Amino acid sequence: MAEKSFKYIILGGGVSAGYAAKEFANQGVKPGELAVISKEAVAPYERPALSKGYLFPEGKNLKFAFGVCFLFREGIIIFTSIAGAARLPGFHCCVGSGGEKLLPESYKQKGIELILSTEIVKADLAAKTLVSAAGDVFKYETLIIATGSTVLRLTDFGVKGADSTNILYLREIDDADKVVEAIKAKKGGKAVVVGGGYIGLELSSALRINDFDVTMVFPEPWCMPRLFTADIAAFYETYYTNKGVKIIKGTVASGFTAHPNGEVNEVQLKDGRSLEADIVIVGVGAKPLTSLFKGQVEEDKGGIKTDAFFKTSVPDVYAVGDVATFPLKMYGDMRRVEHVDHSRKSAEQAVKAIKAAEGGGTVEEYDYLPFFYSRSFDLSWQFYGDNVGDSVLFGDSNPSNPKPRFGAYWIQDGKVVGAFMEGGCGDENKALAKVAKARPVAESLDELAKQGISFAAKI
Numbered sequence: 001m002a003e004k005s006f007k008y009i010i011l012g013g014g015v016s017a018g019y020a021a022k023e024f025a026n027q028g029v030k031p032g033e034l035a036v037i038s039k040e041a042v043a044p045y046e047r048p049a050l051s052k053g054y055l056f057p058e059g060k061n062l063k064f065a066f067g068v069c070f071l072f073r074e075g076i077i078i079f080t081s082i083a084g085a086a087r088l089p090g091f092h093c094c095v096g097s098g099g100e101k102l103l104p105e106s107y108k109q110k111g112i113e114l115i116l117s118t119e120i121v122k123a124d125l126a127a128k129t130l131v132s133a134a135g136d137v138f139k140y141e142t143l144i145i146a147t148g149s150t151v152l153r154l155t156d157f158g159v160k161g162a163d164s165t166n167i168l169y170l171r172e173i174d175d176a177d178k179v180v181e182a183i184k185a186k187k188g189g190k191a192v193v194v195g196g197g198y199i200g201l202e203l204s205s206a207l208r209i210n211d212f213d214v215t216m217v218f219p220e221p222w223c224m225p226r227l228f229t230a231d232i233a234a235f236y237e238t239y240y241t242n243k244g245v246k247i248i249k250g251t252v253a254s255g256f257t258a259h260p261n262g263e264v265n266e267v268q269l270k271d272g273r274s275l276e277a278d279i280v281i282v283g284v285g286a287k288p289l290t291s292l293f294k295g296q297v298e299e300d301k302g303g304i305k306t307d308a309f310f311k312t313s314v315p316d317v318y319a320v321g322d323v324a325t326f327p328l329k330m331y332g333d334m335r336r337v338e339h340v341d342h343s344r345k346s347a348e349q350a351v352k353a354i355k356a357a358e359g360g361g362t363v364e365e366y367d368y369l370p371f372f373y374s375r376s377f378d379l380s381w382q383f384y385g386d387n388v389g390d391s392v393l394f395g396d397s398n399p400s401n402p403k404p405r406f407g408a409y410w411i412q413d414g415k416v417v418g419a420f421m422e423g424g425c426g427d428e429n430k431a432l433a434k435v436a437k438a439r440p441v442a443e444s445l446d447e448l449a450k451q452g453i454s455f456a457a458k459i
């Protein structure tokens with residue numbers, strides 16, 4: 001069994017790992033100082049592509065191609081289209097924020113060792129040692145934990161028949177390949193999507209675009225309840241229904257039956273109904289991958305507790321991305337965020353802090369403004385800030401209009417604390433960020449509804 005030593009190890013090969021590696025390269029690392037260890041077989045990539053461009057039908061021209069939308073997010077609108085689905089190497093980190101694309105060979109060129117298809121099964125933070133499934137030992141001086149999240153599985157809850165073939169989850173590129181294969185094999189068939197959150201909404205759209213007969217099932221009274229108000233959700237539910245997606249609310253999948261070959265053919269719901277299915281996609285949430293470090297590092301809110309530099313309770317150990325529970329300075333509390341913008345920025349912050357400390361200096365505390373977004377069909381929304389307090393809708397939220405453009409503000413203690421917009425242009429999305437950061441006093445909900453995006457644009 002091999003033993004290797006590095007000055008820095010990034011454990012994980014996802015978004016945070018890619019952005020941390022890029023920041024190390026920017027700051028300067030000597031050949032052989034840094035290793036990225038990932039259980040995935042490919043170099044770090046922009047995970048959001050997996051539920052969007054990766055699932056586009058091959059050969060179709062679609063407006064919201066992967067690269068286009070990231071530029072859109074940065075406020076640069078390039079109306080173009082690419083043929084077919086996104087594939088690697090097109091979306092390796094760090095193209096998602098307009099940065100350099102780190103191809104597998106780029107790591108070598110920068111003196112970074114990319115150790116792929118290598119799962120770490122044991123971490124000894126006191127001995128500064130990681131052990132892989134193959135028994136290889138990796139020693140480090142500084143560790144960045146970037147293990148991200150894993151999906152919650154219906155088999156974990158003992159749902160009968162949940163291990164049938166074609167009941168699929170989506171986290172990594174291998175999962176996405178299975179979804180692509182199933183889409184090809186069951187073309188034009190029936191799909192049931194279990195879950196009404198991010199995966200539920202994005203995958204229902206992707207399957208519909210691939211001409212599946214889609215039914216979404218989720219337990220809550222409206223979709224995406226962790227962010228959407230009932231008003232916002234009503235727009236998306238009607239839009240999806242108009243696109244042919246059937247929505248069943250207030251119940252869960254309680255069992256599955258399969259053909260003799262093991263492939264799922266029916267979903268039983270708790271309310272007694274049953275649905276035919278050729279494919280089932282499950283998106284019932286994720287959990288941070290912290291188990292390797294249990295009992296060795298302080299935890300908070302289900303994640304690894306860090307300070308504003310992503311330093312954990314263990315010296316020389318940092319945690320970034322989905323696994324980190326960090327101080328959200330502007331709200332004065334500890335949060336864990338499962339979104340890509342934070343995974344990129346936390347990774348960069350940790351590396352800057354590590355490098356600054358080596359020179360006896362420091363960097364400014366992480367001062368994060370939460371930013372979430374999603375895209376499906378021809379829709380694209382962005383949200384900044386906190387979705388707490390009262391909320392009000394503005395603009396035209398008629399789902400039948402060809403170009404719906406509407407938004408919402410959240411107000412707490414008389415101040416605007418969160419802002420959302422569907423169909424906003426670059427400047428409008430920038431205004432959302434500004435208003436959520438500035439937290440201005442709002443006269444009344446009615447006034448905000450009347451002023452709409454122009455209220456944010458004045459900030």
Ligand code: FDA
Nearest residue numbers: 012013014015016039047048120148321322338339340343
């Ligand atoms: P990430 O999951 O990216 O990477 C973790 C890496 O660690 C993986 O490579 C994993 O294999 C590896 N790993 C874990 N344990 C290991 C071990 N023991 N040994 C070796 N390697 C190990 N967000 C958003 O804001 N907008 C969006 O549109 C989307 N879209 C989206 C689509 C899909 C399909 C998913 C699954 C997620 C999103 N997200 C998103 C969320 C976003 O992608 C997510 O928050 C970041 O990828 C988190 O980055 P991390 O680096 O923390 O984890």
Ligand code: NAD
Nearest residue numbers: 195196197198199200218252253283284285286338373374
């Ligand atoms: P989620 O938390 O967004 O949604 C889970 C949904 O499943 C909720 O509506 C929940 O109530 C529902 N649910 C729970 N148990 C259920 C059951 N037994 N049957 C039916 N529904 C059930 O999680 P997700 O959509 O699975 O996403 C997984 C991860 O991927 C998250 O970290 C998410 O942030 C990330 N992601 C983000 C984006 C984005 O930001 N655009 C896109 C895709 C994925």
